[in-house]
Amino acid sequence: xxxxxxxxxxxxxxxxxxxxxxxxxxxxxxxxxxxxxxxxxxxxxxxxxxxxxxxxxxxxxxxxxxxxxxxxxxxxxxxxxxxxxxxxxxxxxxxxxxxxxxxxxxxxxxxxxxxxxxxxxxxxxxxxxxxxxxxxxxxxxxxxxxxxxxxxxxxxxxxxxxxxxxxxxxxxxxxxxxxxxxxxxxxxxxxxxxxxxxxxxxxxxxxxxxxxxxxxxxxxxxxxxxxxxxxxxxxxxxxxxxxxxxxxxxxxxxxxxxxxxxx
Amino acid sequence: xxxxxxxxxxxxxxxxxxxxxxxxxxxxxxxxxxxxxxxxxxxxxxxxxxxxxxxxxxxxxxxxxxxxxxxxxxxxxxxxxxxxxxxxxxxxxxxxxxxxxxxxxxxxxxxxxxxxxxxxxxxxxxxxxxxxxxxxxxxxxxxxxxxxxxxxxxxxxxxxxxxxxxxxxxxxxxxxxxxxxxxxxxxxxxxxxxxxxxxxxxxxxxxxxxxxxxxxxxxxxxxxxxxxxxxxxxxxxxxxxxxxxxxx
Numbered sequence: 001x002x003x004x005x006x007x008x009x010x011x012x013x014x015x016x017x018x019x020x021x022x023x024x025x026x027x028x029x030x031x032x033x034x035x036x037x038x039x040x041x042x043x044x045x046x047x048x049x050x051x052x053x054x055x056x057x058x059x060x061x062x063x064x065x066x067x068x069x070x071x072x073x074x075x076x077x078x079x080x081x082x083x084x085x086x087x088x089x090x091x092x093x094x095x096x097x098x099x100x101x102x103x104x105x106x107x108x109x110x111x112x113x114x115x116x117x118x119x120x121x122x123x124x125x126x127x128x129x130x131x132x133x134x135x136x137x138x139x140x141x142x143x144x145x146x147x148x149x150x151x152x153x154x155x156x157x158x159x160x161x162x163x164x165x166x167x168x169x170x171x172x173x174x175x176x177x178x179x180x181x182x183x184x185x186x187x188x189x190x191x192x193x194x195x196x197x198x199x200x201x202x203x204x205x206x207x208x209x210x211x212x213x214x215x216x217x218x219x220x221x222x223x224x225x226x227x228x229x230x231x232x233x234x235x236x237x238x239x240x241x242x243x244x245x246x247x248x249x250x251x252x253x254x255x256x257x258x259x260x261x262x263x
Numbered sequence: 264x265x266x267x268x269x270x271x272x273x274x275x276x277x278x279x280x281x282x283x284x285x286x287x288x289x290x291x292x293x294x295x296x297x298x299x300x301x302x303x304x305x306x307x308x309x310x311x312x313x314x315x316x317x318x319x320x321x322x323x324x325x326x327x328x329x330x331x332x333x334x335x336x337x338x339x340x341x342x343x344x345x346x347x348x349x350x351x352x353x354x355x356x357x358x359x360x361x362x363x364x365x366x367x368x369x370x371x372x373x374x375x376x377x378x379x380x381x382x383x384x385x386x387x388x389x390x391x392x393x394x395x396x397x398x399x400x401x402x403x404x405x406x407x408x409x410x411x412x413x414x415x416x417x418x419x420x421x422x423x424x425x426x427x428x429x430x431x432x433x434x435x436x437x438x439x440x441x442x443x444x445x446x447x448x449x450x451x452x453x454x455x456x457x458x459x460x461x462x463x464x465x466x467x468x469x470x471x472x473x474x475x476x477x478x479x480x481x482x483x484x485x486x487x488x489x490x491x492x493x494x495x496x497x498x499x500x501x502x503x504x505x506x507x508x509x510x511x
Binding site (some may be wrong): 089 | 265269273280
């Protein structure tokens with residue numbers, strides 16, 4: 001059985017900066033895969049290449065067997081995504097946001113409406129579907145985005161920092177949905193996070209990326225063994241030389257979180 | 264087709280929900296018609312040029328359209344800033360259909376506002392010489408709105424944040440409007456002004472509309488339409504090209 005995501009020798013350069021430097025990894029069908037690294041390590045760039053938003057400088061990428069550069073639409077139909085920053089239309093209702101997505105993905109009315117109702121039920125927003133998204137809290141918006149990304153039955157679900165800036169209860173709740181969907185529909189989950197305990201608890205396998213290179217890839221036991229560590233936190237520190245949140249306390253994330261809080 | 268439709272309807276819904284925009288859009292043309300129309304009317308009449316309000320009305324209709332349509336095009340910056348653009352760009356649809364839907368949506372809103380401005384001008388005393396020419400005026404309004412929505416899209420595709428927005432308004436939209444003959448007659452202008460107004464595509468939109476509604480165009484209708492159509496094609500291609508190059 002072929003891997004659902006396979007990346008080999010991927011390089012992405014921006015002018016003179018090498019954001020992703022010769023990385024190779026695979027993700028298997030149905031897996032929950034954590035992609036960890038400090039800020040600026042190349043996580044988001046990698047996701048953008050995998051999701052057709054950026055073209056690779058060199059290397060091979062296959063998503064569900066398709067090439068993101070030459071078979072964009074086939075790749076796009078294969079995945080759903082929750083971006084790091086919110087991407088809802090605040091002036092539309094929750095229902096309209098979902099419907100818009102369903103139409104863009106070419107689903108007929110009956111199919112998409114049934115799916116939308118089911119997903120709204122799962123993320124517990126059924127009673128809020130007629131409200132404008134701008135009246136939603138941060139956690140509600142995230143839940144809606146998570147539902148939206150799944151409308152077209154994607155095989156792969158990309159989640160870039162799905163829980164950033166949310167309180168612990170909401171984070172827990174969101175992960176319960178994600179794991180339930182992974183179990184129910186066999187959706188492959190590929191996520192990044194700054195919360196190592198989330199990666200520890202929910203992922204089957206992890207990759208740690210630093211300065212554009214993958215420094216380790218395997219399951220939790222393997223990473224702990226490799227670094228002689230008790231916890232992922234310790235392993236991460238030994239592999240990258242710094243804590244995951246060291247740099248995240250810096251400008252980028254703070255501003256993003258503040259922006260999100262204001263919306 | 265469904266992609267184009269859903270993007271079009273989104274623009275309409277957003278416009279319809281934003282009531283301040285709806286009412287704000289009535290205020291500006293009304294102010295221009297009243298202040299300029301009645302303010303300069305006597306001077307204009309003394310100079311033997313006839314009724315200024317009638318002369319001004321097509322200019323104010325064009326003003327409403329150009330402001331609204333450039334603004335609609337530029338809304339892409341908002342979508343980019345608030346992340347919604349990404350949602351459309353990772354969907355399995357072509358950039359061209361996204362651009363088409365947005366442009367049609369922006370243009371529909373602008374024409375709608377133009378029609379409101381037209382009705383307002385009727386209320387304050389404007390009257391077309393021939394009612395059967397109104398559909399032709401409608402056509403010119405549609406072309407004008409498509410043209411400037413495409414201009415807005417082209418600009419927004421190369422701007423990544425709001426900072427340039429004010430500059431665009433002051434250095435592009437305002438000059439386009441004030442130097443288009445919307446407010447003053449095009450004949451007997453100093454040579455520099457004459458050249459500038461003739462290079463301004465909006466001049467031909469205003470002139471076309473004036474020609475159709477009042478029979479008082481400087482250029483022939485055919486020439487006006489030809490210029491508008493050519494510039495429209497150019498900006499549709501430029502806008503589509505720049506939009507297809509957007510990277511997130």
